[in-house]
Amino acid sequence: MTTIHIAASREYDVVIEPGLLTRLGTMAAELGLGRRAAVISDDAVFALYGAAAEKALTDAGFQVDHFLFPHGEQQKNLSTYGQVLNFLCDRRFTRSDFLVALGGGVVGDLAGFAAATYQRGVPYIQVPTTLLSMVDSSVGGKTAVDLEHGKNQAGCFYQPSLVLCDPSLLNTLPEREYRAGCAEIIKYAMLYSEDFLRELEETPVLEQFERVISVCVGMKRDVVRGDEFDKGQRALLNLGHTVGHAVESCSGFTLLHGEGVAIGMAIITRAAVEKGLCTPETLPRLLAALERYGLPTETDYPLTDILAAAEADKKRTDDVTKFIVPERVGHCRVEPVPADEVAGWLKAGGLR
């Protein structure tokens, strides 16, 4: 078992090992969490792993309830959030009880926001079931729901009490979700390590899940330790995200988050090379890695639509958009781009 300790406003462990789901209950008991657990999940994930998660909890003596919602990014909204809160209130959950977020990024973000705000905060455990949520969204305490006109526009910083990563859950992960997760993994390599990119090129992620998850979580640990509340260096983790979110939004969320991030990274790297901020060899390296994992690197959505969607993005401060720009593989920086130059950047990135 790999254990990575996260030193944030609440300290907690990320534990990684195939088969860990069966130990969910004993680990929750070791944390001294209260008697009642609410498993928050979506219909698709719960059908696969709900019974195992609940058995692990009841075997350890917990009383378990669950709240399910239909799967998909469309559900990550204030309405589902309100349903979770009312479910907790109607079942008389208290601050002594805890939540278990069983699912991918949508479940983790939404259940985390509910945990952050129900009775002003109850403990929660992240049990990520997708590659993307294991390597990224389940760690670091960013919780959120989407608003009508903006992704992740409402939320809190609120750390879990435990992140339990069981890579054996990835056996049922659809191919497309696997690839989407690889986009975030490639993002970590682009941000912090050329060696790691080489590993990803040489050995498929699916042959080294525990290792890859550990590397990414270790990188995220360092970022969260230095900048839990996203005032500085944590912004780098948004590499590919400003354009990525805009592309996802343009697609009506038929594109997966990881697919958006892949396209976003390709566009911003193309633009950075074009503007002389990034070494020319970086672009083919990135594109080859993305293509190796079957990820998209271009989009047909017109520049004007992407621009409109990007404008609602919260990384914008006043009239400046903060693009995360690769300088070379393993090294990126924040580039504040004035509003009237954003279109030029996106054009340089290949949008028309």
Next chain:
Amino acid sequence: MTTIHIAASREYDVVIEPGLLTRLGTMAAELGLGRRAAVISDDAVFALYGAAAEKALTDAGFQVDHFLFPHGEQQKNLSTYGQVLNFLCDRRFTRSDFLVALGGGVVGDLAGFAAATYQRGVPYIQVPTTLLSMVDSSVGGKTAVDLEHGKNQAGCFYQPSLVLCDPSLLNTLPEREYRAGCAEIIKYAMLYSEDFLRELEETPVLEQFERVISVCVGMKRDVVRGDEFDKGQRALLNLGHTVGHAVESCSGFTLLHGEGVAIGMAIITRAAVEKGLCTPETLPRLLAALERYGLPTETDYPLTDILAAAEADKKRTDDVTKFIVPERVGHCRVEPVPADEVAGWLKAGGLR
């Protein structure tokens, strides 16, 4: 001007002086807050003070928008909260901008929750316009909305950047709201100071607003410094609140919060005397103080209804209700009461 510094996870000042509203803009500018302000208020308060608040902000160079909702506790719900968030998102507010909560407890709690969660947190200024919000709810960072079956069941701990108390705004406060505020003031005296109770008996609150607000905020400062996140001594501030919330809820929120607290304090003190936990002379002192300010000390709602409403209250942990119990004037303690003894307590308090 009285300035009280609050040392919490975010440090800030509570400033108290008649006429301060005209200085809202310059004080916001001194804090280095961003260029855009969103004034969140209700229709009734905004009609009285909206123009003055907005003028103070625009005169200091801020760009100002406002979002208004109908006044009343019924509006403190997830639906209004969502409207505020969507307003901020649609108007493209960013983390560099700030909110101004202009109103009583409902506005402060709701706007504070929106500030806590919009883009995972934007700064906000509390401008309380009722006595109750000046002496209590605007200070300390408890934000909340009500759920379908429970008051204040969703929210965050999120401190403001400034609390601006202008007692001259109380000139338009309806008599009933004034009295409701006096209930929370009497609560502070019951908790911490017999001398203060004597002052309230001798000199009407309305003849010494700045002094009374300063005393209460000073007491709250000490509580928040020791227990910002409500894990221990801050619970004392709930004196009268468990029963008070239940009574409010039974009344369909036609009773004001302060009126509920007055009834709740009277009931719990009656019960505490009955059970030999409180000196007998405490009850007539409390009842006299409440009656002097025209506050109710009894309720006709039946015990069973109060019990059902109290069960949804979040101060409950597992099967124990934590009542705050006076031992004498100026001294209270937390009394954990097992579920099967709560009805007995309420009967001892005079409910039938």
